[in-house]
Amino acid sequence: MKPEFPAISLWEKETFFRKRDVVIIGGGFTGLWTALSVKERFPEKSVLVTERSAIPLGASTRNAGFACFGSLTEVLADSELLGWEKTLNLVKMRFDGLQKIQQFFGADEIDYEQCGGYELLKDRAVLKHLDEVNEKLSSITGVAETFVLNEQKKDIFGFAEAEYLIENPFEGALHSGKLLMNLMKRCQDQDIEFLFGTEITAVNEEDSQVIVTGTNFRVEAAQIIMCTNAFAKNLVPDAEVTPARGQILLTEPIENLKLKGTFHYDEGFYYFRNVGNRILLGGGRNQDFKAEETLEMVTTDFLQHHLEDFLKTVILPGKTVRVDQRWSGIMAMGAEKFPVMKRLTNRQLLVARLSGMGVALAPVMGEKAADML
Numbered sequence: 001m002k003p004e005f006p007a008i009s010l011w012e013k014e015t016f017f018r019k020r021d022v023v024i025i026g027g028g029f030t031g032l033w034t035a036l037s038v039k040e041r042f043p044e045k046s047v048l049v050t051e052r053s054a055i056p057l058g059a060s061t062r063n064a065g066f067a068c069f070g071s072l073t074e075v076l077a078d079s080e081l082l083g084w085e086k087t088l089n090l091v092k093m094r095f096d097g098l099q100k101i102q103q104f105f106g107a108d109e110i111d112y113e114q115c116g117g118y119e120l121l122k123d124r125a126v127l128k129h130l131d132e133v134n135e136k137l138s139s140i141t142g143v144a145e146t147f148v149l150n151e152q153k154k155d156i157f158g159f160a161e162a163e164y165l166i167e168n169p170f171e172g173a174l175h176s177g178k179l180l181m182n183l184m185k186r187c188q189d190q191d192i193e194f195l196f197g198t199e200i201t202a203v204n205e206e207d208s209q210v211i212v213t214g215t216n217f218r219v220e221a222a223q224i225i226m227c228t229n230a231f232a233k234n235l236v237p238d239a240e241v242t243p244a245r246g247q248i249l250l251t252e253p254i255e256n257l258k259l260k261g262t263f264h265y266d267e268g269f270y271y272f273r274n275v276g277n278r279i280l281l282g283g284g285r286n287q288d289f290k291a292e293e294t295l296e297m298v299t300t301d302f303l304q305h306h307l308e309d310f311l312k313t314v315i316l317p318g319k320t321v322r323v324d325q326r327w328s329g330i331m332a333m334g335a336e337k338f339p340v341m342k343r344l345t346n347r348q349l350l351v352a353r354l355s356g357m358g359v360a361l362a363p364v365m366g367e368k369a370a371d372m373l
Contacts, residue, residue, distance in 0.1 A: 019222075249308070
């Protein structure tokens with residue numbers, strides 16, 4: 001019977017498919033930061049990153065490019081679900097992750113802009129929590145007022161259906177693709193190796209080692225770290241992860257665009273920013289949670305029309321704007337927003353469920369994963 005794939009050669013077995021100390025499954029933000037952290041702590045270890053696609057797909061290259069750690073209403077919603085101690089721990093991890101990104105890379109390398117973050121509010125009742133939240137976040141951000149009411153900028157931006165605008169000067173925007181490419185360069189500088197287009201189909205342990213198997217290869221490892229986020233259940237069926245599709249649209253250039261910064265609305269379910277003189281808008285999955293609990297990386301007419309309506313009624317009222325691009329990415333959610341860091345066996349570790357905050361959380365989760373080796 002003719003084999004589906006050719007047998008592995010001696011040269012391949014002793015190079016590309018040789019045994020490694022650590023194999024990291026998933027080449028997105030979490031996988032790359034984890035690889036760098038492992039090398040930093042254990043420079044003598046050989047590290048291999050596998051990625052099922054030609055480029056990392058999921059959320060890392062398909063997000064909105066926000067460098068954020070949570071809006072006022074999002075932090076309040078988290079505190080009601082998790083309690084303040086756990087919420088502050090989560091916010092600190094996000095904040096520290098953003099600081100690490102800025103320490104690692106120059107602004108020009110990743111198109112980083114400290115443009116500030118804003119939240120549009122319709123309900124004045126939220127403002128009564130402003131002082132309380134600022135007091136609790138002061139130990140993290142180092143200032144008395146992390147969130148500030150800014151009515152002047154609300155008028156400048158010209159939003160409709162928003163009575164109040166909350167500003168957070170610590171947030172910014174970046175180019176997710178450039179961040180990922182520069183992380184890969186840093187990995188290569190540290191002799192971290194890659195196998196792209198290699199989907200892992202099984203992970204098994206035998207004779208004190210882990211066997212990582214794909215459709216056309218097999219690699220042995222002393223330890224593995226799974227960093228597949230929303231796709232974790234493909235290898236760990238009982239992983240506490242629910243996929244959540246995030247749909248996005250990008251407008252054509254808009255003349256005299258005044259909007260500049262990153263913006264949140266409705267507990268972060270809507271998010272938008274300027275990319276030069278264009279608007280990138282995403283979210284709205286709370287319009288149909290079940291439909292968006294999927295691994296299908298497509299856009300839907302229903303949600304795209306909803307986002308277009310949001311664009312015309314809230315962001316740019318009275319203006320006609322054409323959409324240039326549409327895409328979607330897959331995040332990982334769960335019963336709570338706290339990430340999953342779970343030792344499956346003595347040799348296997350799972351890192352997942354970054355709840356749409358992978359840009360900020362991945363640097364810290366990578367450090368924690370390396371600490372657990």
